[in-house]
Amino acid sequence: MQPILEQALDVDSLYRLRASVAAHAVQAGLSQCRADDLVIAAHELAANVVRHGSGRGRLRLWKHEQMLHCQVTDEGIAETADGTEESGRNTDAGSVPGKPTWRIEPGHGLWLVRQLADRTSLHPGTSGSTAKISFALGHPGSAETFTLAERSSSGSMILAATGNLDLNLAGELTDAVERLLAGDPEARLVIDLAGLTFWDAFGLAGLLRVQARVAASAGASLILADMPDQLALHLKETGLADRFTVAGSPDDAAGGLPAGGEGSCSS
Amino acid sequence: MLWVERQPDMRWAGEADDEGQGDRAAVVPVTVGADTQITDLSVNDHACLTFGETEELFDLTAAFIRDGLAGGLKVLWLTDSAPRRAATQLSRRGIAIESALAEGQMTALACEDYLLSAQAFAAGYAMSWLSEQVVACTDAGFPGLRVALDMSWALRPIAGVEQLPDFEDGVAAVLAETAASVLCQYDRERFDPVTLASVAGRHNRSVAAATYYQDAVLRICRQYAPPGIRLAGEIDFHAEEPLALALAEALRIDGDITINMANLTFIDVSSMRMIVNLARSLPMPRQVILQCSPAIAAKFTLFGADRIRSVSLVTVDER
Numbered sequence: 001m002q003p004i005l006e007q008a009l010d011v012d013s014l015y016r017l018r019a020s021v022a023a024h025a026v027q028a029g030l031s032q033c034r035a036d037d038l039v040i041a042a043h044e045l046a047a048n049v050v051r052h053g054s055g056r057g058r059l060r061l062w063k064h065e066q067m068l069h070c071q072v073t074d075e076g077i078a079e080t081a082d083g084t085e086e087s088g089r090n091t092d093a094g095s096v097p098g099k100p101t102w103r104i105e106p107g108h109g110l111w112l113v114r115q116l117a118d119r120t121s122l123h124p125g126t127s128g129s130t131a132k133i134s135f136a137l138g139h140p141g142s143a144e145t146f147t148l149a150e151r152s153s154s155g156s157m158i159l160a161a162t163g164n165l166d167l168n169l170a171g172e173l174t175d176a177v178e179r180l181l182a183g184d185p186e187a188r189l190v191i192d193l194a195g196l197t198f199w200d201a202f203g204l205a206g207l208l209r210v211q212a213r214v215a216a217s218a219g220a221s222l223i224l225a226d227m228p229d230q231l232a233l234h235l236k237e238t239g240l241a242d243r244f245t246v247a248g249s250p251d252d253a254a255g256g257l258p259a260g261g262e263g264s265c266s267s
Numbered sequence: 268m269l270w271v272e273r274q275p276d277m278r279w280a281g282e283a284d285d286e287g288q289g290d291r292a293a294v295v296p297v298t299v300g301a302d303t304q305i306t307d308l309s310v311n312d313h314a315c316l317t318f319g320e321t322e323e324l325f326d327l328t329a330a331f332i333r334d335g336l337a338g339g340l341k342v343l344w345l346t347d348s349a350p351r352r353a354a355t356q357l358s359r360r361g362i363a364i365e366s367a368l369a370e371g372q373m374t375a376l377a378c379e380d381y382l383l384s385a386q387a388f389a390a391g392y393a394m395s396w397l398s399e400q401v402v403a404c405t406d407a408g409f410p411g412l413r414v415a416l417d418m419s420w421a422l423r424p425i426a427g428v429e430q431l432p433d434f435e436d437g438v439a440a441v442l443a444e445t446a447a448s449v450l451c452q453y454d455r456e457r458f459d460p461v462t463l464a465s466v467a468g469r470h471n472r473s474v475a476a477a478t479y480y481q482d483a484v485l486r487i488c489r490q491y492a493p494p495g496i497r498l499a500g501e502i503d504f505h506a507e508e509p510l511a512l513a514l515a516e517a518l519r520i521d522g523d524i525t526i527n528m529a530n531l532t533f534i535d536v537s538s539m540r541m542i543v544n545l546a547r548s549l550p551m552p553r554q555v556i557l558q559c560s561p562a563i564a565a566k567f568t569l570f571g572a573d574r575i576r577s578v579s580l581v582t583v584d585e586r
Binding site for chain 1: 484504566
């Protein structure tokens with residue numbers, strides 16, 4: 001696969017690296033918001049190489065099957081795999097020769113990478129560590145469309161979100177929930193996510209904010225219904241799933257919701 | 268532990284500075300060698316404020332005015348922007364400007380109308396205006412006067428601008444034996460170094476925002492109103508030490524701490540963690556107020572910052 005960007009990285013080149021990734025990601029068709037997500041994810045992988053790995057690596061960016069892929073390789077590990085460590089390389093980074101990088105430790109930033117990327121694969125290895133993150137490229141025209149429809153069912157209010165769960169939709173969602181809770185502080189809310197096509201950091205942050213808002217209103221509850229498999233998997237992998245109550249169809253959720261629902265008890 | 272010990276070779280505003288006044292006019296190394304904090308000015312001071320961005324000017328002016336109003340003094344602000352807009356800037360920084368204006372404790376004026384006479388500058392005219400203000404303030408029963416003068420008018424082609432040094436010398440004479448202080452505000456990016464060096468030496472105090480770090484992509488400085496720190500540009504782990512220093516200083520503020528990130532375009536996980544750790548370490552009921560763009564706010568939410576009791580996440584629109 002022909003890369004659209006290939007760049008060496010070390011501790012002094014991260015600013016330049018971010019600028020290149022941002023420019024090429026937008027050029028490749030990623031929305032500005034998703035490009036921002038890619039930039040911080042790529043930065044954290046690169047920072048992992050320079051702070052916890054060998055100190056030097058390489059970043060590649062390429063397009064394949066409607067996805068933008070970004071691979072960060074820790075080059076030092078490949079060279080140290082057979083024990084022929086080059087002196088001077090590892091001293092600043094504080095890594096252990098031959099020990100694989102991508103140790104997922106709290107605070108290393110890799111958890112944020114997982115939250116932001118559509119797909120993440122980390123390959124620690126003695127023959128060279130690589131991390132690959134992938135971001136879905138929108139279909140032309142579909143990127144800007146989103147709607148939020150409201151209907152009530154069995155005493156619950158169902159908000160059906162379609163399109164991109166991005167800054168706009170996240171804002172609408174927060175506003176709608178705010179308005180509904182102002183009308184009824186004990187509102188039983190269901191967000192129907194079946195029509196979602198993409199989400200980004202704003203969208204995930206919006207869902208977390210809405211959940212926190214509902215949890216703060218005694219007696220109110222929130223259920224996420226018909227979540228796309230990929231989003232469900234994503235929330236599970238990133239440890240965010242237990243912050244939400246999920247259900248199958250929105251009408252099941254509306255009917256089956258216990259009074260003063262359990263969704264409100266997460267705090 | 269998060270905080271680094273202060274480096275012995277680091278110096279910031281508020282500490283003694285042995286270097287000549289002229290050095291202060293030069294554009295900005297890592298820590299600014301101004302000798303006084305804006306919050307430490309007192310009666311009779313004739314202070315020279317240098318600023319690098321409009322945000323900084325409004326921030327420092329807001330602190331000067333806030334402290335003046337709190338002390339019951341009369342406050343005069345001669346501003347280069349429209350007085351209305353200037354007042355809005357102060358309100359946004361938490362100053363009860365409307366009531367002070369209504370009660371006559373505070374007055375905001377356009378420089379042109381008072382310092383200049385018929386689009387020309389005459390040191391004698393400006394000084395007599397200032398003397399009148401000091402007298403009027405005493406007559407009105409105020410215990411003292413604070414005057415903030417935006418000197419940006421002197422950048423325009425105005426007749427008599429060569430009398431600026433005479434004016435600055437004269438202000439000291441006017442202030443003697445009074446309960447007034449004057450803060451002259453100079454844009455260090457726009458005034459030439461020679462002029463700046465010349466006027467700076469005619470003040471008894473030199474004031475600037477304490478700057479913890481500055482390079483081509485990042486600036487970390489103290490914010491005075493509301494108190495806290497300001498980050499602009501892009502921040503990552505390279506700035507760990509100055510950020511730790513800035514946060515450690517902010518921790519010593521009484522009450523809530525504002526971290527102004529409105530002009531920050533990138534933040535990495537390590538910097539977010541340092542800021543969130545500061546919030547976690549705050550005793551009840553103090554808060555850290557994170558002011559940031561929607562993009563940065565979303566990252567802090569994913570980080571879990573909104574679930575920390577002492578964090579208040581405020582989204583500001585990019586202006």
